[in-house]
Amino acid sequence: MPPSEPDPLEESPLESLPVYDGVLLKVRRDRVALPDGSVSVREYITHPGAVVVVAVLPDGRLLFERQFRYPLRRAFLELPAGKIDAGEELLACARRELREETGYEAGAWQYLGVMHPCIGYSDERIEIFLARDLTHVGDALDAGEFLEILTFSADEAVRAVMEGVITDAKTVTALFRALPELGLGISPVPA
Structure with missing residues (x-):
């Protein structure tokens, strides 16, 4: 797929909220729009690399x-x-x-x-x-x-x-x- 075309699997963030803010790890909960237009929740850890x-x-x-x-x-x-x-x-x-x-x-x-x-x-x-x-x-x-x-x-x-x-x-x-x-x-x- 050419880079200029949108990815048909992409999920778009609607809202992002912090759940936990630790020394190393931080947890977020995002509401996302799914490819079919429905909405779901994604929880994930952010890490500095x-x-x-x-x-x-x-x-x-x-x-x-x-x-x-x-x-x-x-x-x-x-x-x-x-x-x-x-x-x-x-x-x-x-x-x-x-x-x-x-x-x-x-x-x-x-x-x-x-x-x-x-x-x-x-x-x-x-x-x-x-x-x-x-x-x-x-x-x-x-x-x-x-x-x-x-x-x-x-x-x-x-x-x-x-x-x-x-x-x-x-x-x-x-x-x-x-x-x-x-x-x-x-x-x-x-x-």
Whole structure:
């Protein structure tokens, strides 16, 4: 469909009301006009956005974090990631999060794209970066942030996804977006 034509599936907001205003998340309830002219309600979370970093060590291994995630009451394996601060440039956020969480700085950065992790109930976007030429300078974790740093080869990481060990959506998406840049093609099945 050409960009100048209206999308026949578009829903138009009629009214938007705040429901909850938290530290990180905000919930809104909108009345919307549906494509057939009827009216419905949409509730959703607004989020400031985030970055995720596929960080490649000099030996080709990837940096991962093991971090407890309270909503699911367990630890997850994830790529380094974090929230974009108000007014912060995307690359600056990626650099900051990599340094704070893993203690590494990167000499080379590549933007890989964006993902939308929960399109049914949030406007969150996560910007994906590939970081190379890493140098360890020491971590600077935020207060109240606890995590373990692990490394996996790209093949080990793909296998962990396929075996259900890595289930975090941003990590799965970023890993598979990075595979062609890592020289591994895009096949989800390791050799």
